[in-house]
Amino acid sequence: MSQSVRITVDGVEVQVEPGATVLTAATTAGIAVPTLCHEARVDPMGSCRMCLVEIEGQRRLQPSCAFPASDGMVVHTDSGRVRRHRRVLLSMYLADHELDEDGLPKERGTGNRLRQHVLEHGTGPTLPPIAADRSYREDDNPYVHFDPEACILCNLCVRYCDEVEAVSAITLANRGSHTTIATADQRSLLDTSCELCGGCIAVCPTGAMTERPALGLDWRREEKIRTTCNFCGVGCQLDLHVADDRIVRITSPEPGRTVNDGNLCVKGRFAYEFVHHDDRLTTPLIRGGDGELRPASWPEALAAAAAGLLGVKERHGADALGFVSSSRCTGEENYLVQKLARAAFGTNNCHQCAAT
Amino acid sequence: MERKGARRERILELLEEHGGLREGVAAAISAETGVPEADVYGVATFYTLVSRPGVGVRICQGLTCKLAGADARAAELQGHGVDHEWVSCLGRCDRAPVALDPELELIPWGARGAISPDDPELPMNLGGADDASYRALARARGIGAAQVIEQLRAAGLQGRGGAGFPAHIKWSAVRGEADPVRYVVVNADESEPGTFKDREILLRRPHLLIEGAAIAAWVVGASIVYVYIRGEFTDARRSLEAALEAAAPHLDGIEIRIVAGHGAYICGEETALLEAIEGRRGMPRLKPPYPTRSGLWGKPTLMNNVETLACVPSILLRGGDWFQSWGRDEPGSKLYCLSGHVARPGVYELPLGVTLDELVEAGGGYVGTPRAFSPGGAASGFLPISERSRPLDMGGLAAAGSMLGSAGVVVLNDTVDMAQAARWQAIFFQDESCGQCAPCRIGCSLQRRSLDRWIDDRDPATLQHVEEIHWEMEEGSICGLGMTASLPLVTAMRHFPEDFRSQR
Ligand SMILES: Cc1cc2nc3c(=O)[nH]c(=O)nc-3n(C[C@H](O)[C@H](O)[C@H](O)COP(=O)(O)O)c2cc1C
Ligand code: SF4
Numbered sequence: 001m002s003q004s005v006r007i008t009v010d011g012v013e014v015q016v017e018p019g020a021t022v023l024t025a026a027t028t029a030g031i032a033v034p035t036l037c038h039e040a041r042v043d044p045m046g047s048c049r050m051c052l053v054e055i056e057g058q059r060r061l062q063p064s065c066a067f068p069a070s071d072g073m074v075v076h077t078d079s080g081r082v083r084r085h086r087r088v089l090l091s092m093y094l095a096d097h098e099l100d101e102d103g104l105p106k107e108r109g110t111g112n113r114l115r116q117h118v119l120e121h122g123t124g125p126t127l128p129p130i131a132a133d134r135s136y137r138e139d140d141n142p143y144v145h146f147d148p149e150a151c152i153l154c155n156l157c158v159r160y161c162d163e164v165e166a167v168s169a170i171t172l173a174n175r176g177s178h179t180t181i182a183t184a185d186q187r188s189l190l191d192t193s194c195e196l197c198g199g200c201i202a203v204c205p206t207g208a209m210t211e212r213p214a215l216g217l218d219w220r221r222e223e224k225i226r227t228t229c230n231f232c233g234v235g236c237q238l239d240l241h242v243a244d245d246r247i248v249r250i251t252s253p254e255p256g257r258t259v260n261d262g263n264l265c266v267k268g269r270f271a272y273e274f275v276h277h278d279d280r281l282t283t284p285l286i287r288g289g290d291g292e293l294r295p296a297s298w299p300e301a302l303a304a305a306a307a308g309l310l311g312v313k314e315r316h317g318a319d320a321l322g323f324v325s326s327s328r329c330t331g332e333e334n335y336l337v338q339k340l341a342r343a344a345f346g347t348n349n350c351h352q353c354a355a356t
Numbered sequence: 357m358e359r360k361g362a363r364r365e366r367i368l369e370l371l372e373e374h375g376g377l378r379e380g381v382a383a384a385i386s387a388e389t390g391v392p393e394a395d396v397y398g399v400a401t402f403y404t405l406v407s408r409p410g411v412g413v414r415i416c417q418g419l420t421c422k423l424a425g426a427d428a429r430a431a432e433l434q435g436h437g438v439d440h441e442w443v444s445c446l447g448r449c450d451r452a453p454v455a456l457d458p459e460l461e462l463i464p465w466g467a468r469g470a471i472s473p474d475d476p477e478l479p480m481n482l483g484g485a486d487d488a489s490y491r492a493l494a495r496a497r498g499i500g501a502a503q504v505i506e507q508l509r510a511a512g513l514q515g516r517g518g519a520g521f522p523a524h525i526k527w528s529a530v531r532g533e534a535d536p537v538r539y540v541v542v543n544a545d546e547s548e549p550g551t552f553k554d555r556e557i558l559l560r561r562p563h564l565l566i567e568g569a570a571i572a573a574w575v576v577g578a579s580i581v582y583v584y585i586r587g588e589f590t591d592a593r594r595s596l597e598a599a600l601e602a603a604a605p606h607l608d609g610i611e612i613r614i615v616a617g618h619g620a621y622i623c624g625e626e627t628a629l630l631e632a633i634e635g636r637r638g639m640p641r642l643k644p645p646y647p648t649r650s651g652l653w654g655k656p657t658l659m660n661n662v663e664t665l666a667c668v669p670s671i672l673l674r675g676g677d678w679f680q681s682w683g684r685d686e687p688g689s690k691l692y693c694l695s696g697h698v699a700r701p702g703v704y705e706l707p708l709g710v711t712l713d714e715l716v717e718a719g720g721g722y723v724g725t726p727r728a729f730s731p732g733g734a735a736s737g738f739l740p741i742s743e744r745s746r747p748l749d750m751g752g753l754a755a756a757g758s759m760l761g762s763a764g765v766v767v768l769n770d771t772v773d774m775a776q777a778a779r780w781q782a783i784f785f786q787d788e789s790c791g792q793c794a795p796c797r798i799g800c801s802l803q804r805r806s807l808d809r810w811i812d813d814r815d816p817a818t819l820q821h822v823e824e825i826h827w828e829m830e831e832g833s834i835c836g837l838g839m840t841a842s843l844p845l846v847t848a849m850r851h852f853p854e855d856f857r858s859q860r
Binding site: 044045046047048049052060061063066081084085088089092093095096124125127128130132152153155158162163166168169170171172173174175176177178179182183184185192193 | 357358379380382383386392393394395396397398401402407620637642786787788789790791792793794795797798799800801802805820821824825827828831832833834
């Protein structure tokens with residue numbers, strides 16, 4: 001590896017790997033640069049202009065998310081010019097965004113980074129709304145809700161869908177002030193390659209993309225509880241958002257921390273309705289001689305199952321039994337099922353629903 | 357994500373074959389190219405010539421055409437029950453007002469524009485016979501690549517597409533790149549309002565361009581040249597195609613491919629143009645890296661404007677010093693596009709650095725009492741007529757807070773309300789912004805709204821924040837479009853405050 005790069009950000013000298021961006025250098029120096037269209041999992045686009053900084057020797061302000069750090073570079077992230085730029089830019093964003101009673105970017109779903117930036121950096125002149133005309137067709141899919149009025153066109157959802165999921169169900173469409181996010185021919189997501197993983201929601205900085213089942217909920221009231229998804233054996237980590245003892249939304253821990261790297265699938269993110277469903281079984285049931293199911297304790301249920309299985313073995317031999325385990329089981333659980341089949345019952349008839 | 361080996365670059369020609377974007381077309385093209393359907397849809401909706409099939413007559417709403425009575429023509433068409441749509445400047449301001457029929461052929465309303473009279477001493481001499489001898493290419497091969505670059509340096513040839521970057525620096529940069537695969541791209545997208553010189557080169561002297569491009573390819577070591585030609589220039593494309601056939605025996609392994617544009621001014625910006633050839637939405641890339649290092653498909657790419665390349669043959673035949681001495685304070689001759697309130701609009705080849713008065717004299721004089729002019733396309737803003745003796749060159753105009761740009765000179769007389777003139781330019785930029793970056797996307801809409809409000813209500817408060825928005829568009833935009841888009845408004849307010857003063 002070639003030598004590291006020395007760069008000075010707001011007077012702090014740091015060393016970064018060759019190829020690192022100015023933004024990485026600033027972060028290393030402990031300096032926060034506001035961003036909107038930046039996400040480590042996708043290529044930088046540099047289009048939101050929030051992260052522009054002054055670099056000595058460069059005539060123009062440059063996007064720190066994309067600009068490569070080089071040896072001896074001197075960067076200013078808090079000069080008068082940069083601060084003025086941030087304030088006027090934020091004023092302009094406000095002219096193209098739905099605002100609340102306080103004139104701040106409206107909160108949706110899991111918070112609004114634009115709002116945070118406005119609160120932190122302030123704004124310039126108060127500008128009239130531009131009322132951009134973005135043709136958008138309502139979509140009836142059950143999970144992903146898109147509100148073009150809250151969209152700042154950072155294009156993260158599109159890039160995530162394409163670069164991370166390789167699903168490519170959405171795109172930037174039209175141009176100029178008509179630009180919006182769309183599917184092909186503006187169809188419902190259900191009629192596209194979309195897998196409803198909801199990653200677009202996770203990367204959206206403003207909440208323009210939100211979980212439809214959680215629309216209108218106040219994220220500040222939600223408590224996060226970390227757990228492991230039990231839909232398959234990958235072991236994705238989930239944060240269950242709980243309000244009033246009910247799961248109201250599920251998100252992934254932030255990228256880079258857990259095995260799922262910020263990603264979830266449609267089941268992990270959206271299939272939680274069963275938890276609070278009336279039809280959910282919460283105790284074992286044993287079918288009596290009259291054909292009716294009656295609640296039982298676990299020891300009773302396990303004893304009944306064991307007796308039934310041993311009975312088959314006795315009457316017809318061990319190979320009359322077969323064990324099929326579930327792809328919702330972990331590797332350890334799958335191991336135990338085959339051990340049960342082979343060691344306890346003496347048959348090799350074991351299978352798993354994900355094995356073909 | 358596109359399939360490996362996807363034929364993305366075919367998307368736009370396929371859209372044309374399918375007759376534009378209708379329901380199901382994106383899916384069909386996705387199957388044919390291996391590019392995801394949504395992606396195809398996103399590309400298609402970017403380009404006006406394919407995004408809305410079934411448009412009837414296209415009428416130009418550029419400044420010059422509006423001055424020349426485009427509204428009356430539109431009303432006439434309406435009266436005859438002909439469907440029409442207003443479109444951005446069609447690059448034929450010398451015969452304003454202008455419209456295209458549904459096949460994109462010119463509707464001959466006005467006479468053809470003028471050109472400088474035939475004079476063999478002129479470097480490009482649009483009035484002369486085209487020369488298909490390819491002597492300059494032979495000479496380039498004779499003197500060698502290094503000497504060709506040296507002649508360009510001596511000539512002082514600067515890019516004629518708007519930015520004025522010295523040609524020899526770009527040529528040697530691409531020539532010096534390590535990657536053996538390089539491309540030459542000719543920028544024939546000419547869409548800056550008021551500009552129509554490249555079109556005249558393509559129509560009258562296409563061999564000048566082909567020869568210049570072939571020399572460029574030979575010098576930088578490229579075997580393929582792409583000519584990206586504005587989609588609305590159907591006549592110029594035919595002229596170029598015919599000339600390419602005649603040129604073939606001379607090109608000796610250099611392949612020249614024509615790629616048509618599909619209706620997007622921004623694709624004249626060099627990196628947006630590369631995106632368009634690659635079959636993407638024409639959104640400018642971040643620079644660095646510059647195309648000379650990472651251009652078409654990531655390869656070193658030399659891009660020049662049509663006029664820049666058309667200067668090359670005469671430089672090689674008569675010497676860089678000869679070309680250099682053509683100019684006044686800056687080197688060479690220049691094609692000036694003259695339109696608006698003048699007697700004979702047209703393309704005039706004159707020493708770089710003539711004054712407005714000299715140019716207009718070549719064009720038969722002013723019509724009415726001149727009041728303002730826009731010296732270099734919409735992006736150059738407006739200057740008051742008191743600047744009529746200023747040299748029309750890069751330094752001269754930059755000193756006045758303007759620019760030579762594409763040398764599309766539009767003259768406005770005292771019948772014009774400068775707020776209205778600024779508004780036509782603001783509409784142009786709002787329609788043509790690619791929309792990827794917020795300062796330009798939102799700023800163009802804000803400035804347009806301010807002007808609308810001013811013209812409708814004459815309330816000065818609507819213009820209160822024009823300067824601050826302009827500041828941010830200039831500082832924060834990704835490309836030149838956003839950086840300059842509010843100059844027409846800002847300069848109109850600066851130089852013609854009386855048109856922005858409340859009468860009440
Ligand atoms: C918004 C915008 C539009 C442009 N349009 C054109 C154009 O139509 N034709 C052109 O040659 N250059 C155009 N340019 C300039 C090109 O980006 C580039 O500088 C030029 O093609 C380089 O060639 P040259 O060095 O020979 O001038 C445009 C630039 C911008 C920012
Ligand atoms: S300045 Fe305008 S045209 Fe240029 S990249 Fe930004 S939005 Fe697109």
